[in-house]
Amino acid sequence: MDPLHRAQIILLCDLCKTAHLQSHCERCDINLCQTCVGEHLSDSSIRHKVVLYKYRKSLNYSKCTDHAGELSKHYCEKCDIPVCSTCVSSSKHEGHDISDILEKLNAKTESLQNDLEELKTKIYPRYEVMVNDVQREKAELETNYGKLTTAADQQGEIFHQEITAIVKRRKSDIQEIKNKHLSTLNINTEEITKKMAELKQIISDLKSILKSNDVSLTSTYKSRNSEFRLVPPKFRVTVPSLSAQKINKDQLNGMFGSLSPLSINTEHGDTMKSAEAVSSTQAKPLLDDPRLTATIHTGYKYKLSSVSCLSEEQVWTCGSNEIMKLFNLQSKLLTSIQTKSGNKPADIAVTRDGYLVYTDDINKTVNLVKNKQIETIITLHGWVPRHVCSTASDNLLVTMYSDDYKQSKVVRYSGSTEKQTIQFNNDGRPLYSSGHYKYISENRNLDICVADWSANAVVVVNQSGKLRFRYTGNPYNTKQSFTPVGITTDSQSHILTADINNHRIHILDQDGHFLRYIHCDLVNPFGLCVDIRDNLFVAERNTTKVKEIQYF
Structure with missing residues (x-):
């Protein structure tokens, strides 16, 4: 039973001491009769909280640690502790700001x-x-x-x-x-x-x-x-x-295909790093005199720009019009594909599954051809896609330049998802020039190799995008300018790049050291690719011929 209704106990108002209490102010912790409630609330300087007595909250004051038997009903702001009335008047808290503990x-x-x-x-x-x-x-x-x-x-x-x-x-x-x-x-x-x-x-x-x-x-x-x-x-x-040949397990493993690195992203973008994949291959000697083994007549009127191997017997080509052509080594046209937009393709590549990929720099798209059906997988805004290659992990690496022609970068895609952007070195300076021609290839050691024509250099970065080296031509031949266009890599991690104005191919090792030239009566070599047997295919820009060359 509520104490108010207990016959044997009479509770009175704390203010008038005569009338029966009805209410309780939780702010001031006092009991009030009906008459005194109005008087109590008249003090507007305090935010009173008056409730019916039976709904009051009982406060558990802490006992003062310094004065036995007293309750801490005040609060010392400076000491940040509850204090009792005796504490307030003591010298220990003299000059301190004291507040009511109920306010606190x-x-x-x-x-x-x-x-x-x-x-x-x-x-x-x-x-x-x-x-x-x-x-x-x-x-x-x-x-x-x-x-x-x-x-x-x-x-x-x-x-x-x-x-x-x-x-x-x-x-x-x-x-x-x-x-x-x-x-x-x-x-x-x-x-x-x-x-x-x-x-x-x-x-x-x-x-x-x-x-x-x-x-x-x-x-x-x-x-x-x-x-x-x-x-x-x-x-x-x-x-x-x-x-x-003795089977090289590492080389066979690389041909089978590698898994992309495990990437675990937190909300704020941290990524767990994984070790770069490294592949080693059995050494094969280079020929002192590389030899021409086949010539394919493509039928383009002019400007044969790219060649990409579908197999050791078949190559895709693109040139001066909107038609991409597949030939065998006897120059027989096996099939042809017209671009979706009717625009001339900027570049072509063959994926690990044998599908054709091409870039359209007019409508800023990257497109995939499956069973003669064309699917646009990437559409860019503010950037123009130019050259493309397929990687060991079945990603696409795409070189591109900005709409204002002032910037260039390399972007890695998994399907249509952007996975990596490579644009600046550790000092924040551009890795690549702003020019259009930047053929690209991935090496067996997963380095990303770009032939930057405008910079007269081959720019090579590692898998994470860190600059490894820049090759600016044979250091023993400084009289002729170096004009790299097409680029490809082979099973030995050699880098091959077409020096168009000097009508030859440069062969570099994986660290960018010049090894030798390939001449073979080449005329304006442009696009390059290498098949699984390390036969080199060269697209000649002006003659529109593709030449197969054995250099191992």
């Missing part, structure tokens, strides 16, 4: 309520969303990694098919050589057998003459021994050997 309590209570409201309505819900996001990502993880495993199985199947096809071709070659070998021996056998038949006949005739004692036959006999003393030539054909 109200301020703290309001602050606590604000914190509670923010935690309930803003902060905690965000954590709930984050938990849901993580749970959803975990649910998607199995599916996505399952797809990755399936992709590895599919790539393995492609390798098996390619190896089976290679074995079949080699067996066919062996059978063909064997047939030629047998044919040669059969001809040799027939010739010797024919001579032996003649010899048997002559021996038989001589025996008959000797037995007959016929003067006429004996006197007319003409010896043919001198003719048969020179025996027919005997062919010796050496069985060919299969000069199989």
Whole structure:
């Protein structure tokens, strides 16, 4: 039962001391009758909080640590502690600002309520969303990694098919050589057998003459021994050997395809770093005299700009019009694709899956061709895409320049998602000139190699975009200017770049050291690519021919 209604206890107003209490001021911690409530609230300098007595909150004052039995109903602002009345009048708190502890309590209570409201309505819900996001990502993880495993199985199947096809071709070659070998021996056998038949006949005739004692036959006999003393030539054909190269596991692993580095991003953009992939390959010697092995006539009227290998027997080309053409080594046109917009493609590349990619610098797009269907995968704003290459991780590297022609950069894409931008060195200076021509290739050690024509340099950065070196031409030949255009790399991490005005190819090692030139009567070499056997294909700008060159 409420104390107000207990017959044995009479509670009176703390102000008038005569009337029964009805209310309680939590701010001042006093009990009030109905009459005194109005008088109490008349003091507007204090924010009173009057409630019915039965709804009052009982305050638990702390006991003063310095004065036993007294409650701390005041607050010392300087010492930042609750104090009792005796403390207030003592010398210890002389000159200090003293406030009512209820005022302090109200301020703290309001602050606590604000914190509670923010935690309930803003902060905690965000954590709930984050938990849901993580749970959803975990649910998607199995599916996505399952797809990755399936992709590895599919790539393995492609390798098996390619190896089976290679074995079949080699067996066919062996059978063909064997047939030629047998044919040669059969001809040799027939010739010797024919001579032996003649010899048997002559021996038989001589025996008959000797037995007959016929003067006429004996006197007319003409010896043919001198003719048969020179025996027919005997062919010796050496069985060919299969000069199989030792399988380099690192090289095979690189050809199979590498996983892109694990990237874990926090909300503020921090990324866990992973070690750069490094591939090593079995050394192969360069030829002192590279040789031309095939010439493809593309039929473009002028300005053959790019060539990209689909296989060791087929190459894609683009030139002066909107048609991209696929040729075999005998110059046979296998298929042709017209660009989606009707504009001339700026550059082409072939992805690891064998799909054609081309850039359109007029409508600022990068496009993918699948089964002769064209899909625009990247559309730029403020930047113009120019040259493109496909990487070991099946990303695309695209060189581009700004609409105002003042800036250039390299951007890495995974599908249509921008993953990396490479534009400045550690000092904040541009890595590349503002010119248009910047053919690009990724090396086996995952370096990104750009032929910057306007800068007369090959600019090479590592996988993270840090400058490794700049090559500005053969250091032993300073009389001729270096004008790099097309660029490609091979299984040995060599960098090959077309020096258009000097009609030759420069071969560099992976650290940018000049090794040698390739000439082969080239005329204005422009676009370059290398197939899986390290055969070099060169697109000649003005003759519009593609030349295949063996340089290993």
